[in-house]
Amino acid sequence: MQKKFIIAGNWKMHKTVEESIDFVKTLNNKIAENPDYARNNRVEILVFPPFTSLHALKGISGKTQIGSQNIFYEEKGAFTAEISPLMLKNLATYTLIGHSERRHIFGEADININKKIKTALKHSFTPLLCIGETLEEREAGNTFTKIKAQIDQDLEGLSSEAINKMVVAYEPVWAIGTGKTATPEQAQEVHAYIRELLEKKTAAFQDIPLLYGGSVKPENASDILSQKDINGALIGGASLQVEPFFAIISSSFKIVDQ
Numbered sequence: 001m002q003k004k005f006i007i008a009g010n011w012k013m014h015k016t017v018e019e020s021i022d023f024v025k026t027l028n029n030k031i032a033e034n035p036d037y038a039r040n041n042r043v044e045i046l047v048f049p050p051f052t053s054l055h056a057l058k059g060i061s062g063k064t065q066i067g068s069q070n071i072f073y074e075e076k077g078a079f080t081a082e083i084s085p086l087m088l089k090n091l092a093t094y095t096l097i098g099h100s101e102r103r104h105i106f107g108e109a110d111i112n113i114n115k116k117i118k119t120a121l122k123h124s125f126t127p128l129l130c131i132g133e134t135l136e137e138r139e140a141g142n143t144f145t146k147i148k149a150q151i152d153q154d155l156e157g158l159s160s161e162a163i164n165k166m167v168v169a170y171e172p173v174w175a176i177g178t179g180k181t182a183t184p185e186q187a188q189e190v191h192a193y194i195r196e197l198l199e200k201k202t203a204a205f206q207d208i209p210l211l212y213g214g215s216v217k218p219e220n221a222s223d224i225l226s227q228k229d230i231n232g233a234l235i236g237g238a239s240l241q242v243e244p245f246f247a248i249i250s251s252s253f254k255i256v257d258q
C-alpha cells in the first residue's frame with residue numbers, strides 16, 4: 001500500500017492574525033512552486049492556528065487545511081472562554097482534541113475528551129486525538145497500559161464508522177517541546193500497538209492515519225516518517241517558521257515518492 005501523509009503544525013499560543021496570514025501565504029507559495037507536491041496528492045498539509053486567526057485565514061488557506069486547537073462539547077451556553085462547534089463551522093476542517101497541554105496544564109479528562117470527539121464528529125470536523133504517556137509512566141513500564149486506557153476511554157461508545165473518520169497522534173509527553181524525540185523504533189513500537197488496539201474497534205484500522213508528535217524537526221523527520229505505521233507528524237516548535245516546517249513537508253514528499 002502506498003503511503004499517505006498528514007503533516008500538521010500546532011501553533012499553540014503563538015502568532016497574531018498578521019503573522020498567521022503571512023505564514024500561510026508564504027507556505028502556499030512554496031507548495032505551489034514545488035513540483036513534488038504537484039506530482040503526488042498524498043501529502044495533506046494542516047495547521048492549527050489560534051482561534052483569533054481562523055476567520056482571517058478563510059479564503060486564503062489554499063492547499064493548507066485549517067484546524068482548531070480545541071472544541072467544546074456543548075453548542076452554546078454559560079461556558080466562558082470555550083469555543084463552540086457552531087462558531088468553528090466553515091473556519092476549520094480538523095480539530096485537535098486531548099493535546100497533552102490541555103490534559104496536563106488544564107486538567108482535561110478522558111471523559112470530556114470523549115464528549116468532544118463525539119461533538120466534533122456530529123458537526124463534521126475531523127478529530128485529531130492526541131494520546132501519550134508521561135516519562136514516569138514510560139520508566140515504570142506502563143506505556144502500553146496508558147495508551148490502551150486512553151484509546152478505550154477516549155473512543156468509548158464510538159461506532160466503527162465514527163472511528164474511521166478520525167486521526168490519532170501518538171505524542172509521548174516527555175518528547176513534547178523538550179528536544180527529546182522518541183527513537184524511530186520507540187515510535188513505531190507504540191504506533192503498531194495503537195494499530196492493534198484499533199483493529200479491535202474497526203475493520204478499517206489500517207486506514208486510520210497515525211501521526212507521531214514530539215520534537216519532530218527537519219533533521220529527524222525522514223527517519224520517523226519512514227516507519228511502517230507512521231502516517232505523518234504533528235509538529236509544535238518546528239511549525240512556527242515556514243522554513244523548517246516546509247523542510248519536514250519536503251521529507252514526506254520524498255518518502256511517498258519512493
Ligand code: PEP
Pocket residue numbers: 010171175176177178179213214215216234235236237238
Ligand atoms: C505538539 O505541540 O504537539 C508538539 C509535538 O510540540 P513539539 O514539536 O514542539 O515537541
